[in-house]
Amino acid sequence: MFRSRRARLVRRLWRQRCAAAGSDDGPSALKLAAHSLFKKLKDEELEVLAQAVESRGAWESGCVWAPRGLKQAAAPQLLLCRLYRWPDLRQPHELKSLCCCAGGRGDTATLCCNPHHFSRLAAPDTPPPPYSKSCWLDEPQHRNPQLLEFGYNSGDRRDTSLSRSTAKDGYWCKLAYWEHRTRVGRLYAVHEASVNIFGELPRGNGFCLGQLPAAHRSRAVRRVRGKIGRGLQLSREPGGVWVYNRGEHPIFVSSPTLGPPGALAVLKVLPGYSAKAFDYERMGGPGVRGLLGDGPCDPHSICISFAKGWGPCYSRQFITSCPCWLEVLLNRSC
Structure with a gap:
């Protein structure tokens, strides 16, 4: 039993389904549809799929190509995302393909169904996530007269390197990592279309926060740093910048374009x-200068806090009260 390579791969896949989504020994439409899909995949595709679900997206994996137009109740990518990641997923429009996926680009015969090539869309008014209502900070509070254009650095000196940048520099953003009010390390320039920001090596290529030295770290900072893990992925795509939460804990995102004009939104991304x-x-x-009160206020930047939220709905009123956070400084010339 299970002597062939295909049978062993299918058994590996079902073991991961049980571990990720709970056991289901009885017959179901989901099982029947999955078996039907597995029969349509080549052995090589099953191997890639097994590696992807066993690592739970920790390592990069290739596309899993399935024929288009399969006669089944759910699209292949929807079926496998329900099977291995989100049992409550219902509609394909809840999914977004990641920048690493080549599915459907110039190919009308096949499409990618690798469940770790997709993410769910976080929306402020649609649960999940449970914290679904963005918090608006409509009035400036406790404005700091020493507020700098790009936040504080460890010596309270103005950092204007980004404002002097041009498209010739070749990067579309720079990353600054902060622990409370102290910037740790130098600015990290991003030249590729996407970048991973993660806690410790080995996690692949990208911005490894564990490599940044710091003389003294509080217990709160050390505790949050231990939760960063696989971290997040930033990608520059047509129309804007997307953030994908690759870790196991929520991240909190804010930018001048997330909320109504002149207001600030903080969005929890599960x-x-x-x-x-x-x-x-x-x-x-309209800009939101001063709306962050004690934090960065550049209208061309994004603030991302790991594990801890801030704003009127939290005990932390300002981003500088968060133990570990990231500032994404966009190149205005690109």
């Missing part, structure tokens, strides 16, 4: 979810 963190079409609207 593990496995994506959000459009910055909308290029709205970047010319």
Whole structure:
């Protein structure tokens, strides 16, 4: 029994389904549809799928190509995302393909159904996530007269490197990592279309926060740093910048384009979810200078806090009260 390579691969896949989504020994439409789909996949595709679900997206994996137009109740990508990641998923429009996926690009015969090439869309008014209502900070509070254009650095000196940048520099953003009010390390320039920001090596290529030195770290900072894990992925896509939560804990995202003009929104993004963190079409609207009170106020930036939220709905009123957070400084010339 299970002597052939295909049978062993299918058994590996079902073991992961049980571990990720709970056991289901009885017959069901989901099982029947999955068996039907597995029969349509080549052995090589089953191997890629097994590796992807066994690592739970921790390592990069290729596309899993399925024929288009299969006669089954759910689309292949919807079926496998329900099977291995989100049992409550219902509609394909709840999914967004990640930038690493080549599915459907110029190919009308096949499409990618790798469940770790997709994320769920985080929306402020549609649960999940449970914290679904964005918090608006409509009035400036406790404005700091020493507020700097790009936040505080460890010496309270103005950092204007980004404002002097040009498209010739070749990067579309720079990353600054902060622990409370102290910037740790140098700015990290991003040249590729996407970048991973993660806690410790080995996690692949990208911005490893564990490599940044710091003389003294509080217990709160050490505790949050231990939760960063696989972290997040930033990608520059047509129309804006997207953030994908690759870790196992929520992240909190804010930018001048997330909320109504002149207001600030803080959006909770659960593990496995994506959000459009910055909308290029709205970047010319009214600024929110001073709305962050004690934090960065550049209208061309994104703030992301790991594990801890801030704003009127939280005990932390300002981003600088969060133990570990990231500032994404967009290149205005790109």
